[in-house]
Amino acid sequence: MATREGPRPGGRSARVQASVHKAVQTLLATHERTEVTVPLIAAEAGVTPSTIYRRWGDLQELLADVAVERLRPDMVPVDTGSFGSDLMAWAEQYAEEMSSGPGREMIRDVLAAQDGSGAYQCCNFTRQQIETIAERAEERGEFFPDVETVMDGVVAPIMYRILFGGAPDAAHVERLVRASLAAKPAP
């Protein structure tokens, strides 16, 4: 009896996943959201709809899966010399990317899925970025606020406003960053 655990890289399973993901991205870029259906994605990817339904369950799970991949950071936060300016630069870029049309749609897709693991992953992507900035600060011997303080003080307000109200402006982001820098080192 041959027992396996997960799909191996390069196998058929991985190829289907790749072509479906690519098809979704292509279609999202060229069509209205409501026009992007499972049968359309299947045709674009060269697979049958039942393959998609069996692997992902429904359109929302697939969209969430694709969105998580696209939200994965592809760069290390820039090193500007200090925790404060690193965080400021990162937060400005984060706010801008997430406020954009595509950014908002990806967040929506992730949150709309039944499976909450995508949202958790995205949160961790962000946390890791901040941890990177924090580790550099530590190496420099700087004082810097706790990562969770930054999540609460900078990330959460940016995301809350993108999701529930108008996008935060640059001045607002700046204020959030400054306030979290002022947090006491050890509460």
Added chain:
Amino acid sequence: MATREGPRPGGRSARVQASVHKAVQTLLATHERTEVTVPLIAAEAGVTPSTIYRRWGDLQELLADVAVERLRPDMVPVDTGSFGSDLMAWAEQYAEEMSSGPGREMIRDVLAAQDGSGAYQCCNFTRQQIETIAERAEERGEFFPDVETVMDGVVAPIMYRILFGGAPDAAHVERLVRASLAAKPAP
């Protein structure tokens, strides 16, 4: 030519809306989420599916519409004598309600809808609750932080953690409230 603007209270339109909303709530309480379909809601409400599709567009918009109604606060925040304890009591209840299974589902429904107005409304419900607490503080002659400071410092972190990670615990909420109370009166 008879010209009208919107549906009048008590008209047929309002009755259909009421029975559909009620049907959705009944079904959400008794069925798995994926089992709640437009045809099922229509049958429960005693209307035809096409009525629902024409009025709401799709299931998600309808669920969002119902969720917004359910998220509308039905009580004024309790008056405990000071801004700090009012806010603490309110935040604890808010975190608990929103972290619950039904609370999380309602938020998800609101955010998943294409029409972003539901999220905006929910944000305003919350803002109004905090404004009520702030107005009472003003009448007492207390100092208190700006409402937007509370939105950023208390509401946003609670909501962010509910949406993206584990629900915040009571100690965390308490810390958030204390921190926002310490904010300087005029930045």
Added chain:
DNA sequence: AGCATAAAAGCAAATTATTTGCTTTTAGCG
């Protein structure tokens, strides 16, 4: 009050999406 009108609901056929049972392909294993 009674008629005219526009908005909304019902109905049913057409279309589209989803599910499912069964067959075929494929990658990895001995």
Added chain:
DNA sequence: CGCTAAAAGCAAATAATTTGCTTTTATGCT
């Protein structure tokens, strides 16, 4: 080099959604 289990294809069956047309109904006007 065949065996096996997982995944994909195929196609029929089911379910959801859309749509054109008819009917109902609340309201404004005379």
